[in-house]
Amino acid sequence: MRIRYGYRIELVCAQDLPLVTLLDVHPSRRHDLTTPDEMRATSLTDPLNELPMSQHLDAFGNICRRIVAPAGGMRLESEGVIFDSGEPDRISPDAREVPPSRLPDDVLPFLLGSRYCETDKLGAQAWSLFGNTVPGWARVQAIVDFVHNHLTFGYHFARSTRTAAEAFEERVGVCRDFAHLAVALCRAMNIPARYCNGYLGDIGVAPNPAPMDFNAWFEVYLGGRWHTFDARHNEPRIGRIVICRSRDAADTAMISSFGPHTLQHFEVITEELEEEPMRLMPRHFRQLDARPAM
Template sequence: PDPQVPSAEQHAIAELPNDVLTFLMASRYCASDNLVKDAWDLFGQTPEGWQRVEAITQFVHDHVTFGYQFGRANKTASEVFREKTGVCRDFAHLSIALCRAMNIPARYASGYLGDIGVPYYGAGDFCAWFEVYLGGRWYTFDARYNTPRAGRILMVRGADAADVAMITSFGNHQLEYFRVWTDELEDGLDDAVILEMLQTRPGGEALVFPSSAREA
């Protein structure tokens, strides 16, 4: 599951590594400079570090209503804050913007999130969450679900979704097929067992059909 370290401290800006400083800056979808007053009004009295990030995560989780009908490609953190609706990337963008407004380095992360350890609610989708730099390392937070999760499959990280778009299209397109399976593996499984699992889909379907397999 996502590591939980309540003792993780917030760094003074002068102590941050050079490659982390960029994640304090406003970005296309996370214009943190537009939310500075709101952020300090909401979280200025919270303890710095982990507890402040938890407070931001809880706020976004409660403040924003999830729904695919609320998503749009150019929606910004400020618009999410005002409209109080969005998809997972909007939860992440607002959280990132509020963290940066409080001088906490934050970056966007995206990938797959299965249903390991939680009830099955049907087929999943691409998922976005965010990471913050505390105590000398990056930690995962997820304002949409607001609970530690296991089995995240990270694909990309960036300042926001403009850095690491799920799809970049130069014309009309239609997604016809998309499936991802995640399974929790027991420690000590034999390599042959793992290989067999990787070679077949649930139900015994081949992952790569012979007609499309590349010959060695």
């Protein structure tokens, strides 16, 4: 299948605003692009003024862009088409845990605590809740089931500073909180887990009337490879388009700015295209009220 995805974001600022974005599709999916999705940055006060930017990979291999928004503000927008297998997330019930002593060097960091995933605060709860579960896939699924049932989802619960331990106590959150808590509990059980951010449209499921947003899920290292889990939805989904992977949301902010600004406009789109060669569905975006992402 083909999936059309994209965004339009407008920031208003009173003076020049340096920023770094994490909005490009991850390098691991670039080969699936059927239509280029180059970001376009323009001045809000002079729409014909396309702003220069540079590009680099961060420490986790995600694509970053550096831009300076001029006084008055800027618009960031992109739209692309990606080929997807149409298969739901893979289920591998026989996948086994890999002892820390045998983990690859590049996997080890995903055993450690991080800004939003405090393994030290959740270690006792994790072993109390899951110490008697079958190691491997069954244990991770038990963690996902627990988080899915323990937290109540709601956009009005969004708080950018909420950590995994706070989500555990407050029992509310958005998709990033579900992912953070599941990641922290997995790491506390010596299972490497990494945070993911990307697009996830309503493909293969009942349409959600809420405006589209970026989504957070997580991956765990079992049986020598990474596997996808989603504590918010807790079911295999079709059409995930990963943007970035890291330790937690502190490393995956969509926009890191170095100065004051106001989010004026935020839109995201992810939808399956009709299978008609060289024909795109009519362009439309669904507007999302300004609020903390995920």
